[in-house]
Amino acid sequence: KQEVTQIPAALSVPEGENLVLNCSFTDSAIYNLQWFRQDPGKGLTSLLLIQSSQREQTSGRLNASLDKSSGRSTLYIAASQPGDSATYLCAVRRSGGGYNKLIFGAGTRLAVHP
Amino acid sequence: NAGVTQTPKFQVLKTGQSMTLQCAQDMNHNSMYWYRQDPGMGLRLIYYSASEGTTDKGEVPNGYNVSRLNKREFSLRLESAAPSQTSVYFCASSEPGLANEQFFGPGTRLTVL
Numbered sequence: 001k002q003e004v005t006q007i008p009a010a011l012s013v014p015e016g017e018n019l020v021l022n023c024s025f026t027d028s029a030i031y032n033l034q035w036f037r038q039d040p041g042k043g044l045t046s047l048l049l050i051q052s053s054q055r056e057q058t059s060g061r062l063n064a065s066l067d068k069s070s071g072r073s074t075l076y077i078a079a080s081q082p083g084d085s086a087t088y089l090c091a092v093r094r095s096g097g098g099y100n101k102l103i104f105g106a107g108t109r110l111a112v113h114p
Numbered sequence: 115n116a117g118v119t120q121t122p123k124f125q126v127l128k129t130g131q132s133m134t135l136q137c138a139q140d141m142n143h144n145s146m147y148w149y150r151q152d153p154g155m156g157l158r159l160i161y162y163s164a165s166e167g168t169t170d171k172g173e174v175p176n177g178y179n180v181s182r183l184n185k186r187e188f189s190l191r192l193e194s195a196a197p198s199q200t201s202v203y204f205c206a207s208s209e210p211g212l213a214n215e216q217f218f219g220p221g222t223r224l225t226v227l
Contacts, residue, residue, distance in 0.1 A: 089156065
């Protein structure tokens, strides 16, 4: 059974710091991995999607990497800003049967203070 | 484009009451999903519909029913609400294909007393 773990559960950093959020999964047979942002009381916004054949994806100050063999993904945020404060969720899409389904981690709650 | 919309935004029910959560998408996606989010647990799939006319159970389907009314709309029904169903419910849609990226609605916050 696929399990997704995100560490740390919460993180507080000063503005301007570069930071790394971690996501690990137990079954390397994934189709892709998606990183989301969730603001308090709001829905999920997709940030980056990495296919299983890719190693990384970049969007602005965000860079996500994927190492399928070790079951890990990282989300790198450069030069953090208070507006980056949110919960970040990773989710894996399984390959094979049940390929439409995403398995989510519990998220990392990020606070960036001025 | 509104994307994925959900109604209502908030709801309070008493144990045993029934209600239907509505979801609609205007992206012409074939697949739609219902998730629940509980504190510290991430999102869990309740039911999904791979295409119009089909529905399948997810991880936590007990106590729920769904209807794929047409390609745009996918509703979730609680026949007899229980306090354990207090949660935030999210609807999502995607287009099967290479990425199958899922797009989420704003959520419905449900409290069962």
